Amino acid sequence: MVVYELSEEQTNKVFRALADATRRDIVRRTLHAEVSISELAASYDMSFAAVQKHVAALEAAGLVNKIARGRERIVRGQPDTIRHAQELLSSLEDIWRQRISRLDDFLADETP
Amino acid sequence: MVVYELSEEQTNKVFRALADATRRDIVRRTLHAEVSISELAASYDMSFAAVQKHVAALEAAGLVNKIARGRERIVRGQPDTIRHAQELLSSLEDIWRQRISRLDDFLADETP
């Protein structure tokens, strides 16, 4: 049930974007409800421009998108991209599980 | 069913470590089978020291560990840490699902 393939470069961006507590918090908040950039900026101890850059990194990764509403930009989380990241991690776990089951087979063969 | 809590800093390291194609490949290979650092280094178009640094980043993130075997260091993937990352992503997805179900409730209320 593979949905879409992310390029290596896109995958890098997704994980890179998630490797920062502020950005993870922005993702949480924008998945929970629609928030403007200035509302986000009010929450963090950094400049508006810094928050803007974090949102831009998340947008480039496809983890959020922005829509114009009046003079505000509403940031919305993109659950699909999170699912892509989950699928990649699941595929890693599958590799492990296959190894375990290979080991089980081996043991079943060797110890009759 | 929370297993362990990763500190923010550890979480950063995990996602940062996964934000690189070479490192993701190392994780895949070390989950599949035990591999020495020099075996890994032979696969990538970069110096031994560069691969060593990638392994060190993965080790600091808890995504692999190293054991000594003779003069070799065997690198082994750590599926538990991958599971931690998955749980974090799942918690983000849950936020989204809760929002959808709140929206459903609202619609059920408003449209009798």
Next chain:
DNA sequence: GTATCGTACAACCAAATGGTTGTATATGAG
């Protein structure tokens, strides 16, 4: 023993990252 292999680690470098301030521009309020 000596030579070689596998690893560790330091020093160095260019590029990317994560923050800042400052300026410009469009929208909404009064």
Next chain:
DNA sequence: CTCATATACAACCATTTGGTTGTACGATAC
């Protein structure tokens, strides 16, 4: 219209990252 708000974006800076080469050292092969 004027003023304040929300955003965009450039320029700048310190730190981190991702690579390099070189040196050192323990373990194995011969």
